[in-house]
Amino acid sequence: MKPHRIVAAAFATLAIMVSVSTSAQAQETGRIKGRVLDDYNAVTLPGAPVQVVGTDTTVFTDMDGAFDIRLAPGTYDLKVTFSGYDDSISRGVVVTAGETTELSVILSLGTVKMEEEITVTAEAPAATTQAAALLERKKSGTVSDGLAREEMSANADSDASEAMSRMTGVSVVGGQYVYVRGLGERYSNTTLNGSVLPSTEPDKRVVPLDLFPTSLLESVKVTKSYMPDKPAEFSGGLLEIEPINFPDGPVLSLSFGGGYNSNTTGKDGLSYPGGGLDWLGFDDGRRALPAGIPSEKVVPASRFGGGFTQQEIQAFGRSFENIWEPQETTGKPDTSFSILAGNSWDKLGAVGSITYNYKNRFRSEAQQFYALGEGNTGLRPTNDFDFRYSTYRATLGAVGNLSYRFSGSHRLAWENFYTNSGQDEARVFEGYQEDKGVPLRNQRIYWIQESVLSSKLSGEHFFPSLGNSRLEWRATYSRARRDEPDLRENLYEFRPSVGDFEWSNESQSGFRMFNDLTDNVYDGAVDWQVLLSGSGRSTLVKFGGEYTRRTRNFLSRRLRFKPTRIRPVDLTQSPEVIFQEENIGESGDFQLEEDTRPTDRYDATHDIYAGYAMVDLPITQRLRFIGGARVESSQQEVITKDPFDPTIGVVPANLDNTDVLPGLNVVYQLTADQNLRAAFSQTVNRPEFRELAPFEFTDIVGGRAVVGNPDLRRAKIMNADLRWEWFPAGGAADGEVIGFSAFWKDFTDPIEKVVEATAQFRNTYQNAKGARNIGFELEGRKSFGPYVLVGLNYTYTNSQIELERGAAQVQTNLDRPLAGQSPHVANAMLELRNRSQDLFGRVLVNYFDNRIADVGVLGTPDILEEGRTTLDVVVTKTFGTWALRLTGTNLTDAEYLFTQGGQFQRLFKEGRSISLGVSYSR
């Protein structure tokens, strides 16, 4: 289906769902909905009878421990009697016609406690509130931090990476990648709906989180200590993304917004004629490799056959669209739109959402490069460039979920998530390059389209007769694609003899590149858990297995126009004049030539077979042990091939390992609202495909080449965590918490990027001698009266990596902090609110300290990204079902400053952004 058809179909489906949901519900009765939970570990209790006292109504909780009772308006008492637990009576539950009353029934283990009153709340559905995220954290077996939908919304964060930057111990590097406790993105793993995600990045495992609009998400969570029922391939954090949940009743929300950026909107920038669907984030085919270009390599005929005649090559060359040069334009405002609708009918639940946003950004950037000075001291500048970047990014995302409940004990769900982002970039840079000895001018236009699709079918089955056992399974298919069609680049060189810039015959000039990457993940998992509560304490025993297969195919083609004669046309002209049709071909001045390299294609697979067993065991009334072990057997294979002849240049690389990975967590309940946690685990970090493949590759022209290392081993990491947390009584609604955590990590054979000497420098990877990472986190969130809420978090990290000196390596420092790790990272949030006026305001401050952006070579110091403070302000005013929101982002417009040896290396500003949004929800 064409992208716009998909969008149309999705809108139609949403419209139907909304119209159905608005006609729902008779108004005579009211409802009591709730869950029955174990007080000890917040495990939901299925099969528990909930009796409406004084009536003959008794319902049994379903597999989620949930119940739903329809009653005539009035006031009722609910009683729950369940084997092994004290009886519980909830008194005075008010039922109002047409309304739903929420109720949580918490059962304590058989003790001397008397019947106790249960709080009755009528808040929004629990899972979306920050309070619920906190309850989940409080009762969790692991060290984890979560952000719920309402909190992401209150912070006005538009994508998951922005949202996560507010979390304790998290910093976001390059706007896309999450560093948890100073550990690079390679030490994180991302799951959507519980399944590991494929990546759109050619050289990374993780997916860029700015692909995930927050309006499609229920919550994001960072689990910092490992448990055996989750993949063991992380050390910093497991980033769990949950798409929007099934609603309890009809929901509909709509929002629209517009924004202004001080660098962009109404300012001068660059652009070029693109495709008709660029505004949606899809290329309409205009940038595709022209239909006539053969699948064989475009080379002249060989005396041994093969190749193409000059006439054929001329036709190939003339089939490309003659558009090259960025043109001046004026910046557009940002726009955003989203719609969400859902309902539940008896056994069926459905929710769907579409979100769209469009962001235009202009940026000026200065870059300076250095080499070591004479006598091996000091730095001397070599290159000095001024860049102008203009980017246009459209993101379209959709969620469509269906759930069907066969009975209280069996449920099937089908959940689908899709996001697509198309970014168009026009770039020019100009400046002096020492090697050339003259000023250069470079122009590039570049389209990247990235998408993630995930479809999950899952089932939950509760078997009361099999010792209250619960079976969950899922089968997920996910696909990530990255399509970079028709990158176009030209280089002009200043010629003193001409007194002007002339087109230069270099490899990134007259150049067109087409890259295509597809990453597939097939994930199947079965978990079986038994709740043993007969002994007086509830012990949870859990077993499971998981199979994950990841496959990747990558193909690149590089073509360029090369001059065929000594003095071609006037080269000071624009590329559109130089490469006009009559100048291309046999009798012209230029001929197309293919520069695709023998290593421009690779296919890779990674299979992980995993099985685990764990228990959640009450040792005493206050002490809980959660732990077990997971066995992971991993088989990685990368095969590099000649793109045109799969029998040539075949370079395989393999890595197979089987590891037993224990995870042990202890929770000690100091008081009813304070926990002390300790965790210890062993996790692994495996090389990414590209890191293992022994071929040299340059992703983007001008970037440093990268070569993999087939001798890499997987790294093993020992993790220890300690956390004290206090959830002050009565502070749940505001998500109040005070916490202190400490962590210690020790790495064996960590995989680290190093720099090698070749004709030009290139990156490769090695197993370093070792690394360690220690630090602590502080966090607090507290309300002061009805009008003020304050949140603070701070993380200190100290890391050290010790590299092995490889013979060909030229990086300056062998002992240094991990790249990208800031010693200090902090967040502060101040909320001022007037509930009676429905007015909320938030001020958000984010700070990180200096971090290594790139390592120095041949005696030059490492390049540092200097610390930066950003300030955002959000004001929201609601009018019943309508809300108005004013957001100011990056209000201090702090400099992005990179330095080397104290001298500026790179400098730019992103500009201040102001946006205004209107939303409707009911």
Add this chain to the structure above:
Amino acid sequence: MHKDMKPRIQSFLPLLVVGALALAGCGGDDSSSNDPTTPTQPEVVVVNGEITGSETWTADNQYLIQGALFVREGATLTIQAGTTIFGDQATTGTLVVARGGQLIAQGTASNPIVFTSSAPVGSRARGQWGGLILNGRAPLNIPGGEKEGEGGTGTFGGNDPGDSSGILRYIRVEYAGIEFSPDNELNGIAFQGVGAGTACDHLQVHFNLDDAYEWFGGTAACKYLVASAAGDDSFDWTDGFQGRGQFWIAQQKGDDADNGFECDNLEGAVDATPRSMPTIYNVTLIGDPTENYGTQSARGMVLRRGTGAELRNFIVQGFKRVGVYVDQGSYGSDKTWLSGELTLGNSIITGNLQGSIDGPSGGWAFDLDGGDPEIADPYNLSSPDFMPSASGIARNGTLPVATPPNDGFFEAVDYIGGMGGTDWTQGWTDFSQN
């Protein structure tokens, strides 16, 4: 391994496709498979992958190299005189001798070994295949003493100045230098950490896209080299080259040419040690004064980035810009030039359009002359004659001729330039233009 017929090759020649591994150890037996009924058509043997044993290529076959063909450590590839080897363009055919591998390629003046393009004669051009890459264990000035070759062509460098990569004699390498990675074309012959034990004489690199010859460190000693129509520099060194040279001739073609010599110590650290310090006698560098479009450079010699060298008996003639350029400032070679680590003497610098020498005053240049050596036909691209007249200053003794070291490598001479009264290029070189 690769026994399959390549379907892409629709050949009108009888094709025999043999993987290099399958050939290993077979010696020269392949000639026996020649069909006696078609004795005039040589077999075309497709070679790819790697050579791990001993292998011989014979003159009665033609060879087509597909992809990078590696002569691995401990392996020996012997090529008979008169053998023609083609490099495949589509797969970037390239011959790589790994450290510890040996290439024994001994042509003769009447029967040279030719590495050339697989394009038909008439449509041959620069960059149609990879070239020749030799890796050795001689020293470099890179921290750690080793370096990785371009495009995964192996590690080179070490601490054996006397290392041998084999014998290269009477060889032409034509139309090579394909781009291996962005801005990274291959040299015609790359001497990467190659040691002095390698025998190396009578070589021509013709129409290469990048430098004709480049020395990355090492101690290689090469005589009787011709560099013609190189798309970049004719002779280039970096990474602490400490070799020797005598009787070198370069001729530029102005459609795309850079410098005659381009000489670095090390780009990122100009004072890295061991410093580039080769000893080179008797060189003729011919520029293209009328039409040098290729780049801004087009200088006879560029001495920079801390290089040292002892350069004697040179003729540098006809460059569009200056004859000899000694780069200055922190980026340059003025320190070595002033200290005497970089010297140029007994040389004729003449007919260069922007002057003879551009360098710091007081440098170590002596016995230079700006007169005409009266070279017979230096700018004729397709049939040049590089012989200076006997009566001209190159041979008549008006300018003192430096006597090279008596070390068994250098030959005693009584003339300036790469050629005296004997044209040693006769018979085995080729100056075809396409």
